[in-house]
Each structure stands twice: as structure tokens, then as C-alpha cells.
Amino acid sequence: MHRNTTTRRLAGVALAATAMAGIGLATAPGASALGKDGVLETYEFGLYYNSGQAGCVFDLFNYETTFANDTFWKASGTCSGFGQTTNDNTASYWNRDTGTWWVYTDADADGAEGTLPAGYKGTASDTFKNKISSSYPYDAH
Template sequence: MVTTRSGLKSAAAVLGASALLAGVGMGMASAPAHAATARNGVCESGEFCYYYNSGEAGSVSDFTTSVGNYGTDKATCYVFKGSGNGKGLCIKNNAASVWNRTSKPVYVYYNSNYGGASQKIAAGAKANLNSTLKNNDASHHIGAISTGSCKNSFGNPHTCAQAVTWAKNHLGSTSLGTGMCDHVVGLAYGWSSSGSSTAYVHWTQVPAADKHAGSRSVPAGGLAFFKGGSSGAGHVMLSLGGGQFASTDVGANGRYQAGHYNKTTIATIESSFGETYLGWTQPWFNH
């Protein structure tokens, strides 16, 4: 039998109607679950959420990642986004309770960059912040922070401590060049170059055993890497410890300024450079 084009359309219509009726008979299949949407003011599965009031009440501020500094400038700080009391306020030093909807423990810290007193919030738990942290929240970390230390076991001319001293001695310099981040961390460790063509390439070359993807707790001497940039070269900077880093192309305020070498933080690089943090590595160089 030859089926005409109109016959094909009719058959398709019948099949479509049958499928629709089948769906109605089954109550229609549920839509697939979607990943949480960060920063939309709704506390969804997979997120860590702050509330303005105790007892998980008031406006919500939701996160899918660790944040080392919430900021206090109303133009750039992390704010409460959900409806209710506190909406629009910076969350730093303004939160009273939390809900951890991630699968890991979350640590809330009194100081920025995961410093000072902390409170552990178990996976899935709701809690009021304790008397120390209530309205005194400055950062949070999803999952336990690495307690690793910088290793002096890669044949570098300088030790970790010597590299940190080199970096501190060069803070404020304007003679290290623009876009030379990977070269400069090599200089800090006593090399004439890093041995890699770009910071991102350097990251990809570091052995897995010496790489800590996603960890924002970087020991003094560790190398913090980012991906992105107009050419895809990424960025790298040297940890001074305590959440502070020495970086090329950074001004005295810690934000982007070509040709300058100063202190900054991971969060500031993310916002100022518009690059994505990858994690930190031991001082491994391609030599």
C-alpha cells in the first residue's frame, strides 16, 4: 500500500493524540528536576542559604559555592534577595539563621577569607547562628577546608617561605610587566621562567596529586589559578597566607590595574578580572 503525504500527517496526528491521551491517563509525567539557580532568593536543593531572621525567616540569600568575602559596598556586596525582612541588605554581619541544603557540611566564619571563629552546619541542617556568628558572618566554605601545606619538594631554587618573602618584597612594584602572572610566580621560586606558556596551561600540567581543584584555603606559597581572560590565558597568583595573595596587574585596592603588583584575594580577582577560580596547586613548575 502506498501511503500519501497527507496520510503520513494523519498518522502522526493519531499517534500524537494517542500519546497525549496516554499522558492524561498517567497523570502526565513530571518535568525533570532542574539544578538550583544560584542567587535567585529561593533556597533550593544543593544550596546554602542565609536568612535575615532567626528560625529561617525573613529574606533569603542563596549560594551554590563557597564565598570568602561578602563585601559591604551596597553596589557590589552579596545581598538578601528573597522577599521579606532584610531584602536588599548586604548579608555580611546581617544573617541570623541558615539552611544547608548541600550534601556537605558548611562552615560559617566570623572573618572574611574563612578566618576567625566558625560554626559548622551539617548537611541538610537548619540552624540559628550562634551568639558569636549571629549578625557577624563574613564568609562561608562548603565542605572541609584543606589543611595542606606548601611543599618544598619540587627542586625549586627557592623554598615556599623564600617565595613568599620575594613576593612581599616586591609588593607595590611596577616593573614586573603586564600579563606576566605565570612568569612572576616562577621568579618568586627562583626560576627565570615558569616553564609554561600561560597560567592556564600551567594548571593543566600540574600532576593531579599536587592539585586541589576548588579549594579556596591556599597555604602560604601555594599557587592559585583561574581560567578565562580575553585570550584564555587565565591567571595565577602566589598565596601569602591568611587568604591574601600577591598578584600581577593589581592596584593598591586589590583590583585590576595593569603593570602593578599588589595584594588581593580570590574573590576580588573573580569580580575584577571576570575569571573563574580553578583551585590551587603546590609550587610545581615545568622544568
């Protein structure tokens, strides 16, 4: 009888540990950062409709080969650029990810290439302002 009780307790502890590990994974940094919801969160890369990180944002958690079917989002309230296409319509950006992001002036990592290191935010240069069409969290060339 003692062995059966011990086995049940160990099984209960193992089950609880497994459940806690699952909860830990679900709440790990970046687990909720899915992008494309109008909220630029940690571990995301954001493209803004206006200069100075103003207006609506298009937030990415992963690469995007073309912005042709993407639009600027708003989480709540109003912002300029809502519903406008992201393709060739970005004036500024903010890299809240932990690594460098690459942007390109054409779809599929073609055209001029620019790099934005972790934490960088700024207004796009003349080469990239309203010309960005794809982006990747790695060098796509």
C-alpha cells in the same frame, strides 16, 4: 543499499542517544541550582536575615570568600531584609546541600569557624549571629 540504510539508522540512533544524554545532564539534580536568586533549593546553603529561617535568604551553591558585596534576595513578594548586606547580618541558616558547610566570622575563612552538617537548619549562636562573613562547602583551613 542495505548497508547504507543500516549506517544511517545507526547514526540516527547515536545522535538521538547523544541528545538524550545532554537532556539528562541539563536536568540532573543541582543543574539548575545556581544560588543567589532568593530561592533556597536542594543542594544549596541558605543564610537568612531573621532568626528561624525567616526574612529574605541569601542562597549559595558554591563558596563565597566575602559577603561584603552580597545582599539578601527575594524571589517574589516581600520579605524583611531585602537589599540589606549579607555580611555580618545573618541570623539563621539552612543547609539543603548533601554535605557539611563551614561558616566564618571574617572574610576569606578567617575568624571563628562553625560547621553546619547536611540538612541542618537553625538560628545562629551568639558567636555567629550577625557576624558571618564567608562560607565554604569544605573546610577552608
